[in-house]
Amino acid sequence: EVQLVESGGGLVRPGRSLRLTCSASGFTFGAYGMSWFRQAPGKGLEWVGFIRSKAYYGTTEYAASVQGRFTISRDDSRSIAYLHMDSPNTEDTAVYYCTRLTSKYVDFDVYYFDYWGQGTPVTVSS
Amino acid sequence: DIQMTQSPSSLSASVGDRVTMTCRASQNINRLLNWYQQKPGKAPKLLIYAASRLQSGVSSRFSGSGSGTDFTLTISSLQPDDFAIYYCQQTYSTPQGTFGQGTKVEIK
Helix, strand or coil: CCEEEEECCEEECCCCCEEEEEEEECCCHHHCEEEEEEECCCCCEEEEEEECCHHHCCCEEECCCCCCCEEEEEECCCCEEEEEECCCCHHHCEEEEEEEEEEEECCCEEEEEEEECCCEEEEECC | CCCEEEECCEEEECCCCCEEEEEEECCCCCCCEEEEEECCCCCCEEEEECCCEECCCCCCCEEEEEECCEEEEEECCCCHHHCCEEEEEECCCCCCCCECCCEEEEEC
8 A cells, every 4th residue: 555654744943944755565666766745724735856876867856946955865765755944934734644645647648646645744833 | 927816715615515626727728637635734645637637546426527728626515525726737738737826615
């Protein structure tokens, strides 16, 4: 059974750092790209960033709102993805989800996020 | 950036009703459109991918259609477990999976 479990959330002061962890099981972690999304209280879902598999050099992409402040990394030997949050501000307060990106060919290449963790809440406040 | 617009923002329906909601993309995204269901305090759950393909394990009362810029999610006979928020998501610009703002399905 595929499982994604986030941890590391909590209260953080503005400008301090925080590292979120996504522990995966039930699939070949290294073969998949992994994304982080977030959801501010009462709001919709926002893409935060993505890390490709090592087959695609483990490169990363980020939303403009977190570019330069957040960093995604992965440890395939431990089936873990990380989201390192530097200099968070109050607008980063949200539940953070890690997800698996699946690609498939069905007449054409399609992409979808089929497994999600339960989310870890982050509150940025002084 | 591709913008996704869902309508209505909320709807009220009764158990057994046929429910339809729409999602419009700001540009042609072919069929790279997914639908998710989210209940309070829970993670989103994938229902439909590639506009019309039912994710494994999801009830066949959910169906999706559309291509290009206009898409529809239909629930053929609303069940008590279906009251939730439904989001569309484009993956044309993968990995940036932009979501719509959601349609909340409430009990009439």
